[in-house]
Amino acid sequence: MKRVVVGLSGGVDSSVAAYLLKEKGYEVIGLFMKNWHDEGVTISKECPWLDDSNDAMLVADKLGIPFQTVDLSAEYKERIVDYMFNEYERGRTPNPDVLCNREIKFDVFMKIALSLGADYVATGHYCRKGETQVDGKTAFQLLAGKDKNKDQSYFLCQLSQEQLAKTLFPIGELQKSEVRKIAAEQDLVTAEKKDSQGLCFIGKVRLPEFLQQKLQPKEGDIVEIPASEEKFQSETKEFQNKLEELQFMSRKYSYQPSEGKKVGRHQGAHYFTKGQRKGLAVGGTPEPLFVIETDVKENVIYTGQGKDHPGIYRRGLFISPDEIHWVRPDLKLEADEEMPVKARIRYRQELQEARLYQTEHGLYIIFDKAQPSITEGQFVAWYREDELIGSGVIS
Template identity: 60%
Template sequence: MPPTFVAQLLDKMGKKVVIGLSGGVDSSVAAYLLKQQGYDVIALFMVNWHDRTGAITGHCTWEDDAMIAEMVAKKLDMPFHIVDLSKDYKTRVVDYMFDEYSKGRTPNPDVLCNREIKFDIFMDECLKFGADYVATGHYCQKTEFEQDGKMTYQLLAGEDNNKDQSYFLCQLNQNQLSKALFPIGHIDKPEVRRIAAEQDLPTAARKDSQGICFVGKVDLPTFLQQQLEPKTGNVIEVPGEFMAKKKSVEKTPDNFKKLCFAYPYKPWNGKVIGEHRGAHFYTVGQRKGLNIGGHDEPLFVLGTDVNRNIIYVGEGTEHPGLYRPGLFISSEEIHWIREDLKMELGENRDYDVRIRYRQPLEKATLYQQEEGIYILFENEQRGITAGQFAAWYNGKELIGSGVIS
């Protein structure tokens, strides 16, 4: 064996890694690769949700996942433990979701789960086992370098562009990254499946999980009705010609607020064409669930007003109300993974930005003002939604993120 490989192997031997083993193929292969690299690996399964209210499928409960995860641990000769974090998950993720929807905003539970649970509460549990590192099956990568006498950690996109999950980790900090390992970030999904089959892992042919992180695939209105009451209100259609007249605004600092906030629709901007079950159940860009006919093209939600309980809609995928030139992130919601790259007041900087998972990176300019960051895109973006996260990249590196206002 090459001397450098032997040195790396010896360095890893004795280092303890706790991996979040979910019962899926990604974390299973991540665990296998860690074992191959010489780490002392312990498997820890998280129980985060018990309630099945609103679930679309009645099977595949956490008990099923735990059983499969334990089978993988036995196959790989790893100690297996279970930790119940459901109280923390409800308080820090699910309750936050309900609160955001009640305000007419659309949160991203997967980003919250990583920030609040996997790399916080769960990481603390892992450290109780004496872990040097905590590993997950995310498709992303980490590098590090030394500057000014301390280590700086970089969060990079995964090599598989179709599965890159760095966006979901956009709220991590330097301390969390210092302890994190992402063993499959350098390979693609087909290779992960191939390794799992080659090693005869019980998860080799298992389907990927879908829906809300740890809750699963749910009928969202039914799920939200656990705390949010249905409430009949008007659906108002806004003509495309009306919005087109409102969008001839020059991209200058004086116009940031006009460019970066959703247009404040009023009931007289359009006509009533139907009713809905509650404005807090809908989000910008949504098509399904309106159940209103009589149009040549589909209707999409342009905006919601939870105070008046009104939904504003527009006809067609190219309705100008679906598109905005920019967005705003308030100062208290700005998060820098690379704290050394924080922008100064009055500074502007070009980055690549995405506003949802799997969305291609879009060129944009960030403007740091006293009240927050204004992001203006080179091309208008469809479905910018309050409550979601915008993340900015420099090449493959994720630099920072924030909640859209």
């Protein structure tokens, strides 16, 4: 009987994952990860982890499986929270959920599980694991979940072959409605529980308030850049070589306050991110203002009117060599190679037709259609069919 440690989060998905594994005859152990109790940085007045660990314990009790809580808050603070503050300070927008999976669930947590003699770790993610043969060896595949509306493969885009080898995704073949139905039939306390929102395992977090506890407010200008600005006019250019063309297509616009007009004040450019609409507190424009760029050095936020403002869109992006990750190393591109893929720059975004170009300096992704709010620090993931084969941090 193979032993599986399930990350019981106190939600319906991991509860049903544990039930399904038990039904299949695995020896199942439930482990709850406690990832936060730093009173110095409060997240919310409520304490979701207490409720969640209680629900996880009730589910384990109902299923008749051993249960314990592991405290990973020191690792979480160091690897996720400190990293987040650091990224925001640099004017980048990190994705804590992707990091939490790479650094906590499938690293620290997995090592604890394996030390308990586990053959596998299982989670309640909506994705699937496949296998294929490459040169006589097994290569593991990260496949999209069958529930297209819930597919969470993007959040696992940084997993390695070693991690996938030891992982099971029991609900990947199911629709969310089926998962809830199973939970109700088994009378699990989590059957009707709402899906958690907010940072991975922290609970309800309001980002600006969270960031203000470490990053000091610093007043600066909000500048509106008109859509008619000369730099947005499409120009036909002659390129000396492919690299020059790739650099041109993935360049980001840079702005000066003199190119627009001052329309308001903000409390710190590092609290804002590209594409953001809420929180600017500037009224009186025919169309709502969107953030098109933040300059943390000069502490200026540049905005444009309407979601079709040309400053929001770009055809390409760049990933520096040390931030390229291949889930399938056998498909890795060498310098001067290219590959057609489908890619997404954020969770839930429809997959977009794109092409990868590997150069000596790093990887370029050029989309068939210009993409809104390509944001430094976020992850881009690329697919072939429904298999996620690689990802990287947008530079």
